[in-house]
Amino acid sequence: MRTIETVLFDLGGVLVDWDPRHLYRKIFKDDAEMERFLTEICHPHWNFLHDKGALRFAKSIPDLQHRYPEYHDQIAAWMERWPEMMKGSIDRTVHILEELKSRGNVRLFALTNWSADTWPHAIERFGFLSHFEGILVSGQEKLAKPDPQIFDLTAARFKLDPRETLFIDDSEKNIQQAREMGFVTHWFRDPIRLRRDLMEYGLL
Incomplete structure (x- = not known):
């Protein structure tokens, strides 16, 4: 050895x-909708691009809100309430x-x-x-x-x-x-x- x-x-x-579900279970009443949100909108690869330094939240959050206005507040929470993911x-x-x-x-x-x-x-x-x-x-x-x-x-x-x-x-x-x-x-x-x-x- x-x-x-x-x-x-x-x-x-x-x-x-750390898990975004620690936060989003407080936001979504329906688990299936939460999983769709975390799979299709604020998805793992999107988060990885921030970890990699290829994206910054100051730009990526508004971009997503423009694309998915129906989830404006939920997307904003990713940065505004990020500590709740820990x-x-x-x-x-x-x-x-x-x-x-x-x-x-x-x-x-x-x-x-x-x-x-x-x-x-x-x-x-x-x-x-x-x-x-x-x-x-x-x-x-x-x-x-x-x-x-x-x-x-x-x-x-x-x-x-x-x-x-x-x-x-x-x-x-x-x-x-x-x-x-x-x-x-x-x-x-x-x-x-x-x-x-x-x-x-x-x-x-």
């Missing part, structure tokens, strides 16, 4: 419980991060697909982000996982050796790309399995 010198965390789905932290994973920090035997970084527009909300809300030596935010770099360039940038900026870096992410595509680039990987499903893996590497 490889020696791990660095743990590289994803944030959304691993340390932060239900909170995934506490058991945060506890693992805190244990790693207290042990001090590995370097800790984060690599997240997150829009530049909404990143300040995360900084304001989650104190555990201070545990990281560095955080690379896709929207600020105009690159997003699983693009190989963002992994190269992360390794270069933080001086990481992929062969000694455990990358934790809840996206299978991101994990596959990282593995192809030589990173040690953990496809996150739940904190229990993550803890087991970290124990096997001797980190907990």
Whole structure:
């Protein structure tokens, strides 16, 4: 088993419980209509383009409102009430991060697909982000996982050796790309399995 010198965390789905449904269940009375809205209007690829830095909400929100005037207020809520999409932290994973920090035997970084527009909300809300030596935010770099360039940038900026870096992410595509680039990987499903893996590497 490889020696791990660095743990590289994803944030959304691993340390932060983010889901637009946390907000839109409050807005839509009908779940089927909500799902249509999140599939066809404010859809995952549209959100990804913000994470990638290819769109900014100041322009994209009015553009969508022009195309779908019947959903004017619901589209506006994506930015106006965005913090409500963050239900909170995934506490058991945060506890693992805190244990790693207290042990001090590995370097800790984060690599997240997150829009530049909404990143300040995360900084304001989650104190555990201070545990990281560095955080690379896709929207600020105009690159997003699983693009190989963002992994190269992360390794270069933080001086990481992929062969000694455990990358934790809840996206299978991101994990596959990282593995192809030589990173040690953990496809996150739940904190229990993550803890087991970290124990096997001797980190907990």
